[in-house]
Amino acid sequence: MFRPAIKIKRFSRWLLSGLLAAAVCIGAEAAGTKRVKNTSGLVPQVINTKRYYFLRDIARHYHYRLRLFPGGAELTGASRIKLYVNRRAGELNRLHIFFLFAPIAINGRILIHEKDLYNVLDPVIGGKTIRRRPGMILIDPGHGGDDPGALYGNAMEKHIAYQLALELASDLRAAGYPAMLTRHGDRTTSLRQRTLLCQRLKPAVLVSLHCNAHPSSAMRGVETYLVPPVGCMSTNSGRIGRTVLPGNRYDANNFRLAYEIQRSLIAALKTRDQGIKHARFVVLRDSVCPAVLVETGFLSSPRERALLLKTSYRRQVAAAICAGLRNYFGIMKRSRKAAAGN
Numbered sequence: 001m002f003r004p005a006i007k008i009k010r011f012s013r014w015l016l017s018g019l020l021a022a023a024v025c026i027g028a029e030a031a032g033t034k035r036v037k038n039t040s041g042l043v044p045q046v047i048n049t050k051r052y053y054f055l056r057d058i059a060r061h062y063h064y065r066l067r068l069f070p071g072g073a074e075l076t077g078a079s080r081i082k083l084y085v086n087r088r089a090g091e092l093n094r095l096h097i098f099f100l101f102a103p104i105a106i107n108g109r110i111l112i113h114e115k116d117l118y119n120v121l122d123p124v125i126g127g128k129t130i131r132r133r134p135g136m137i138l139i140d141p142g143h144g145g146d147d148p149g150a151l152y153g154n155a156m157e158k159h160i161a162y163q164l165a166l167e168l169a170s171d172l173r174a175a176g177y178p179a180m181l182t183r184h185g186d187r188t189t190s191l192r193q194r195t196l197l198c199q200r201l202k203p204a205v206l207v208s209l210h211c212n213a214h215p216s217s218a219m220r221g222v223e224t225y226l227v228p229p230v231g232c233m234s235t236n237s238g239r240i241g242r243t244v245l246p247g248n249r250y251d252a253n254n255f256r257l258a259y260e261i262q263r264s265l266i267a268a269l270k271t272r273d274q275g276i277k278h279a280r281f282v283v284l285r286d287s288v289c290p291a292v293l294v295e296t297g298f299l300s301s302p303r304e305r306a307l308l309l310k311t312s313y314r315r316q317v318a319a320a321i322c323a324g325l326r327n328y329f330g331i332m333k334r335s336r337k338a339a340a341g342n
């Protein structure tokens with residue numbers, strides 16, 4: 001609900017509502033929209049109870065250049081963002097991203113949803129919210145024991161995920177980052193057990209490792225998941241979550257972590273970029289730290305399956321995730337220093 005910042009006692013109710021109505025009329029950019037003030041200096045437009053921002057204002061706020069093209073727009077500055085009206089798929093520094101809400105256009109002006117501004121764009125182009133101490137990295141190899149995960153030919157997801165986890169832990173330790181695993185060996189480990197361990201160990205970040213599968217054997221590539229903010233859709237199912245989840249405490253950090261890992265994987269593996277996506281996976285949903293789930297490749301693709309069965313390729317995957325994590329912690333160090341200097 002919108003609450004005016006004016007002290008009500010100085011005005012009678014009818015006068016206040018009259019003033020508000022006038023402000024709405026003057027400020028309206030189109031039928032069904034009204035303006036409310038925001039502390040960041042950007043003015044949201046309330047459209048059908050949802051808060052949107054004009055791309056023009058976002059460009060000005062971040063000192064970016066805005067270029068419109070038929071059906072979409074491009075924002076260029078230190079980063080490059082490409083987005084399309086009425087489409088959730090977009091691009092951030094050439095990486096595939098999915099907006100939480102499709103950008104909209106009113107009278108030829110493009111707007112994006114507030115959740116996308118604060119939880120997708122700002123964590124990368126603003127980065128003010130990325131503050132947290134480096135610490136232990138909890139690696140979660142998917143499945144195990146009775147649960148093999150995806151099975152194709154002689155490839156078992158649980159084994160590949162575990163091998164990847166061991167490689168990643170050793171790379172991280174070599175780089176000076178403490179790392180732990182949620183399961184050791186081929187043990188049945190429930191999602192609840194993984195979550196409880198995360199709650200007990202309180203790591204700096206959680207990285208869950210999986211392999212993908214698809215009915216089409218032509219499908220290949222890497223995708224990285226984070227939990228959607230409250231009130232937003234999961235990328236694949238389209239379901240909206242109405243409750244705030246433990247993982248939602250880190251919405252901005254979750255996105256930056258997913259972005260750094262996906263960017264590093266795509267640069268290193270030269271595979272298809274399936275994008276940064278949102279899903280309420282249990283380990284992400286109930287995490288007590290920034291968390292991502294990486295689908296490292298498709299076991300249903302004969303080509304990618306053969307690669308994931310190779311030690312040398314798994315080492316490349318682990319090295320790329322390790323580099324992404326190092327970038328993420330490096331950014332946090334810089335933003336902490338900047339905050340201390342202010």
Ligand SMILES: [Zn+2]
Nearest residue numbers: 142149210211
């Ligand atoms: Zn899996």
